[in-house]
Amino acid sequence: MQxxxxxxxxxxTFGKPAELVIEAPGRVNxxxxxxxxxxxxxxxxxxxxxxxxxxxxxxGPSRLYSVARGWAKPFQVAEVQPGxxxxxxxxxxxxxxxxxxxGMPVDTNAEVVVANDLPIGAGVSSSAAMEVAFGWLWLNxxxxxxxxxxxxxxxxxxxxxxxxxxxxxxDMAASALGVDGHALLMDIRTMEVQPVPVPDDxxxxxxxxxxxxxxxxxxxxxxxxxxxxxxxTLGVSHLRDVTAEQLEAQAASLxxxxxxxxxxxxAENARVHQMAAALRADDRDQMGALMQASHESxxxxxxxxxxxxxxxxEIARAAPGCVGARMTGAxxxxxxVALVTEQDVPNYVxxxxxxxxxxxxxxxxxxxxxxxxxxxxxxxDFR
Numbered sequence: 001m002q003x004x005x006x007x008x009x010x011x012x013t014f015g016k017p018a019e020l021v022i023e024a025p026g027r028v029n030x031x032x033x034x035x036x037x038x039x040x041x042x043x044x045x046x047x048x049x050x051x052x053x054x055x056x057x058x059x060g061p062s063r064l065y066s067v068a069r070g071w072a073k074p075f076q077v078a079e080v081q082p083g084x085x086x087x088x089x090x091x092x093x094x095x096x097x098x099x100x101x102x103g104m105p106v107d108t109n110a111e112v113v114v115a116n117d118l119p120i121g122a123g124v125s126s127s128a129a130m131e132v133a134f135g136w137l138w139l140n141x142x143x144x145x146x147x148x149x150x151x152x153x154x155x156x157x158x159x160x161x162x163x164x165x166x167x168x169x170x171d172m173a174a175s176a177l178g179v180d181g182h183a184l185l186m187d188i189r190t191m192e193v194q195p196v197p198v199p200d201d202x203x204x205x206x207x208x209x210x211x212x213x214x215x216x217x218x219x220x221x222x223x224x225x226x227x228x229x230x231x232x233t234l235g236v237s238h239l240r241d242v243t244a245e246q247l248e249a250q251a252a253s254l255x256x257x258x259x260x261x262x263x264x265x266x267a268e269n270a271r272v273h274q275m276a277a278a279l280r281a282d283d284r285d286q287m288g289a290l291m292q293a294s295h296e297s298x299x300x301x302x303x304x305x306x307x308x309x310x311x312x313x314e315i316a317r318a319a320p321g322c323v324g325a326r327m328t329g330a331x332x333x334x335x336x337v338a339l340v341t342e343q344d345v346p347n348y349v350x351x352x353x354x355x356x357x358x359x360x361x362x363x364x365x366x367x368x369x370x371x372x373x374x375x376x377x378x379x380x381d382f383r
Contacts, residue, residue, distance in 0.1 A: 002115035003379070005067070006054035010113040013065050018054035018113070020140055024133035024376040025050035026124040027174035028204055028337045029328050030183050031294050032272040034302055036168030037224055038231070038265050039189040039238035041272040043196070044170055045204060045372035046178025047118070051129040055112040057141050062109040064092055068116055077138065078107035082162050088114075091130040094162030096138050098154045108141040124206060124328075124335065127163070128171035131155035132376050140378065148176040148375060149191060166221050167330075178375035185276045189240060196276045198339075202323060203369045205340045207316050207352060209308035210363035211333035220330050223261060223302060230254055230262040239265045264301035268294060284323045287339060291324030292317065295336075304331025311359050312336045312352075319351045320344055345369050 003021045010018040025046040032042035061074035072089035077096040085093040092112070099106045118126040135151040152172035159167050169188055177184060182195035198204070231239050233253055234246070239262055247266050251259055271290050278286040295313050299305040309327040313336045316325035321344025328337040340348050349367045356365050 003052040006052040006115035010054035019056040022053040024129040026118040036170040039240040044174035045183040048373040066114040094158035095134040098158040106138040125171035152176040205338040206368040208335040208366040226261040230258040260301040288324035291326040295326035
């Protein structure tokens, strides 16, 4: 991550050294897309890339500087309310507001430098990492205890009620709870988390298409509305409680669009458990088949893919060394994730980058190879 850089920029910007460093990883989701807000199952892994905060307490208003985005409008931690901030400051101010809503008396202002080595808008949860990082920061400054899962839930409240994106819990939980060398099989309803080892010779390859997306301005909320309508029509609180057989039997009760959305969610929940078994057994053919089925379902049933994501998944899947590839994140742009044998990574990146560039010469693709990492912490180096 960028903690040393953040500290150097902090001293240049504020004229004194930082007193506290927080590092929160982004995440890549191996499988289980658009299932978290159905109380379903997901399998993310924290990345060794993310958001680094360098900070110190201050008596005045909180002043935030992002290396990538510049200055945010100052705000008072104890007074901020929805609508009082704009842009990227919403993640910082929103966490202060959400913590107070949860009964935590955070009121200490801070000077903060934010550094981020995640590609923005690539579907690797830079926003969730920002929220979790600021949750850690405000709690540390208030000398309050930190429960990682509680912080993740409060970050979800921030995203839903302050930022205005009706997301699930997965992104925040992955950033808060990551385990070195493991993907996380998460039951969103119970928040039971089972670390699942990723074979030692496989790396997570993030293949960013260069096509940006914005969740709040996209069709993300429409998809969630459709899923919730389907659950209500089927007489359950969440689609997690519907089997494939039940859905088939009651298909006529749903409109065509809601049926497609429900078919994706029900099948995707099953694929998460199948992927956990494949990873534990090191069954690479099954890993690849599941990742391809997930991508096709997101493309055809949930309709959140795009031309660039489809092309990247196809190219990534065909390159030597690839076990499997699929789009990752909410969709409408962003990135694909591939499982790639470590020895093949240099040639793999060259092959995929060249082939994708020939099809989309105006898109600036980015490739990051990583192993699953630990979750958010104070003052550590993830690499």
